[in-house]
Amino acid sequence: DAKTTQPNSMESNEEEPVHLPCNHSTISGTDYIHWYRQLPSQGPEYVIHGLTSNVNNRMASLAIAEDRKSSTLILHRATLRDAAVYYCILRGYSGGSNYKLTFGKGTLLTVNP
């Protein structure tokens, strides 16, 4: 599986934008970039995914570099509830309609009031 590299931790202030980077220099042409986050004492939850174009949803935006070797998850206005571990994952193919999610250590985001 192609690997991703993320900073161990980042800090932000409430109501400010947060840019969470991810490097994936060995990404293949068919790999989708998925982001999940894990709140304290919870299971991971889906945030967003993309292939080549930038993506927006109600939770966040995903900016993907033109060469696809890096991406950035953008939280437009961080709240205290956004404090979590954020995982950048390259979707690995398991065959058929299946895929597996291979998690790294992620980035621990701290949001200051």
Added chain:
Amino acid sequence: EAGVAQSPRYKIIEKRQSVAFWCNPISGHATLYWYQQILGQGPKLLIQFQNNGVVDDSQLPKDRFSAERLKGVDSTLKIQPAKLEDSAVYLCASRNTGQGLNTEAFFGQGTRLTVV
């Protein structure tokens, strides 16, 4: 819709004992995953089912871990005998493969296992 249900939430056992975890995925989700998350690390995939068939169990320690999904719905993960290093949170997730390749996976809250 109801989420992925797991039980128990917490379990403490002595080493060499057996333990079983139960997962009820979201209704209609054909794909089910079991992950192990050791403190301070990201979740590690143990086994993946598509309906009642195993898709990937390459990282399942088969000498002590087993999992089944007999009717393609609920699943159980068993450890026998447990070791101290099995202390972790065991997460179950499910996904609706009928809606395409990029549908999201939904995770349960997990079972926290402590082996003493």
